Amino acid sequence: MHHPEAIALLIESLTDEGDRTSAGGYPLRRNAARALGKLGDRQAVGPLMEALACTDFYVREAAAQSLAMLQAPAAIAPLRRLLRDQVPDTEPAPEPPHLAQPYDALIEALGDLGAPEAIADIEPFLAHEVPRIALAAARALHQLTGQASYGDRLVQGLAHPDLQLRRAALADLGATGYLPAATAIAQTLAENSLKLMALRGILEKNLGDGPPAPHLQPVLQLMDDLL
Amino acid sequence: MKPLSDLVAAIEQAESAKELVTAVENLAAQPQPAAVPILIEVLGYNNPGAAVAAVEGLAALGSVAVPELLTQLDGHNYTARAWAIRALALIGDPRGLLTLLGAATADFATSVRRAAAKGLGFLRWEWFPAEVQAMARQEVLEALLFALQQDEEWVVRYGAIVGLEGLGRAFPEWVEGRSAWRAQLQTSAVADPVPTVRARAHHAHQRLQEMTAPPLPVAASPLNAQDWQTILTNLYQRRAAEREANPTPDWDAVGPLSPPSQD
Numbered sequence: 496m497h498h499p500e501a502i503a504l505l506i507e508s509l510t511d512e513g514d515r516t517s518a519g520g521y522p523l524r525r526n527a528a529r530a531l532g533k534l535g536d537r538q539a540v541g542p543l544m545e546a547l548a549c550t551d552f553y554v555r556e557a558a559a560q561s562l563a564m565l566q567a568p569a570a571i572a573p574l575r576r577l578l579r580d581q582v583p584d585t586e587p588a589p590e591p592p593h594l595a596q597p598y599d600a601l602i603e604a605l606g607d608l609g610a611p612e613a614i615a616d617i618e619p620f621l622a623h624e625v626p627r628i629a630l631a632a633a634r635a636l637h638q639l640t641g642q643a644s645y646g647d648r649l650v651q652g653l654a655h656p657d658l659q660l661r662r663a664a665l666a667d668l669g670a671t672g673y674l675p676a677a678t679a680i681a682q683t684l685a686e687n688s689l690k691l692m693a694l695r696g697i698l699e700k701n702l703g704d705g706p707p708a709p710h711l712q713p714v715l716q717l718m719d720d721l722l
Numbered sequence: 723m724k725p726l727s728d729l730v731a732a733i734e735q736a737e738s739a740k741e742l743v744t745a746v747e748n749l750a751a752q753p754q755p756a757a758v759p760i761l762i763e764v765l766g767y768n769n770p771g772a773a774v775a776a777v778e779g780l781a782a783l784g785s786v787a788v789p790e791l792l793t794q795l796d797g798h799n800y801t802a803r804a805w806a807i808r809a810l811a812l813i814g815d816p817r818g819l820l821t822l823l824g825a826a827t828a829d830f831a832t833s834v835r836r837a838a839a840k841g842l843g844f845l846r847w848e849w850f851p852a853e854v855q856a857m858a859r860q861e862v863l864e865a866l867l868f869a870l871q872q873d874e875e876w877v878v879r880y881g882a883i884v885g886l887e888g889l890g891r892a893f894p895e896w897v898e899g900r901s902a903w904r905a906q907l908q909t910s911a912v913a914d915p916v917p918t919v920r921a922r923a924h925h926a927h928q929r930l931q932e933m934t935a936p937p938l939p940v941a942a943s944p945l946n947a948q949d950w951q952t953i954l955t956n957l958y959q960r961r962a963a964e965r966e967a968n969p970t971p972d973w974d975a976v977g978p979l980s981p982p983s984q985d
Contacts, residue, residue, distance in 0.1 A: 684771065688833055691877055695918045702917050706924040715925055718918075722840040722881045 532561025672700020
């Protein structure tokens with residue numbers, strides 16, 4: 496895909512000063528940061544790394560997500576600095592619980608980027624009071640270590656009373672490829688479309704070329720039954 | 723077993739979304755034909771958990787639920803309609819055939835297309851009289867090939883492969899003679915952009931090769947002569963509409979058929 500003009504405009508929008516909320520946020524920057532991740536043009540990596548230092552919490556969140564989508568390992572160091580809350584002039588989220596940083600987005604990005612040097616930074620978040628952030632930590636730590644205990648932590652999330660949390664756990668498991676979770680995913684009280692997405696994620700982390708190996712065929716059966 | 727009136731009252735008096743789900747699950751766990759109207763009503767409640775349970779209950783009841791499900795399709799509540807189509811896909815009753823053909827190829831909701839595509843592969847083929855069966859399976863094959871080739875959503879293409887595998891199991895010798903069927907599964911196994919779809923196509927291909935063909939049983943159906951006449955007439959209409967849209971249909975594959983008589 497080539498959208499040279501759109502990319503240039505979106506990059507320019509990352510430093511826009513015109514569009515402000517009453518609380519001082521930058522809605523245009525947020526949208527530009529999100530779009531740049533989806534368009535997949537690597538020219539955006541440098542400008543998105545600069546956007547990680549934006550005062551607006553949601554601009555930092557969108558930039559972290561997009562840098563993960565762009566598979567930009569150069570972002571690992573600035574993402575870790577943010578995770579340790581070492582970047583000056585970054586304002587907390589405007590809503591309660593007024594998180595200092597978009598921890599779940601930062602942690603997910605570090606996991607997706609495959610940053611083992613971040614393991615020690617991420618571990619304390621397993622005990623974070625916001626369940627969504629604790630799940631993100633388990634997801635990233637499973638990606639970075641492959642340890643089953645982290646996958647099992649996500650499986651526990653599938654039984655959380657809050658539907659939003661169950662949905663998040665489904666997405667997290669899809670990102671890890673933790674095969675023993677397949678049956679629990681199929682039984683989760685959530686939309687079949689999300690369960691199918693999660694099982695697809697698990698399957699594709701384990702697939703090679705050619706026919707699926709026998710130990711993966713039960714995953715296909717679970718998917719067939721969810722259609 | 724609790725009396726139906728108690729189970730229905732629990733649904734009507736549910737005070738929270740969660741209570742409603744539990745009440746519908748309790749009813750669906752004891753499927754009885756008299757529960758069909760209330761189960762169908764639940765499809766329109768805008769409570770996905772309750773709708774899932776109601777669809778399961780309707781699917782367990784099978785053909786007795788079909789006439790009322792088809793009536794529901796005329797309603798204006800789109801969500802309820804989508805759930806009703808999912809129930810029809812699970813039941814596999816031939817009276818749902820035309821609905822599933824249309825839904826698999828043209829519904830705007832992905833979840834409806836994927837359910838319909840799978841359902842088309844698992845119709846109660848053993849109930850069909852020979853003449854209707856020949857035409858119906860050809861329409862099903864074409865609809866599934868269309869979905870597999872054209873649908874932009876991976877999960878619908880996945881559903882189409884599951885449907886094609888089901889069709890292959892029902893009619894192993896017939897599909898063997900349809901080169902498009904085998905060729906499209908092989909193409910999807912190597913060329914679909916989504917690895918999961920490729921894997922499912924490989925798997926279907928492999929399982930069909932390993933299959934020892936069981937002869938399709940012939941069984942008495944709950945459909946009457948008028949039902950079959952309606953299905954056949956609708957199939958002819960669908961075929962005529964396709965012929966108008968596509969000037970070179972694959973008529974050879976169907977074989978000679980006479981138009982339905984009107985008696």
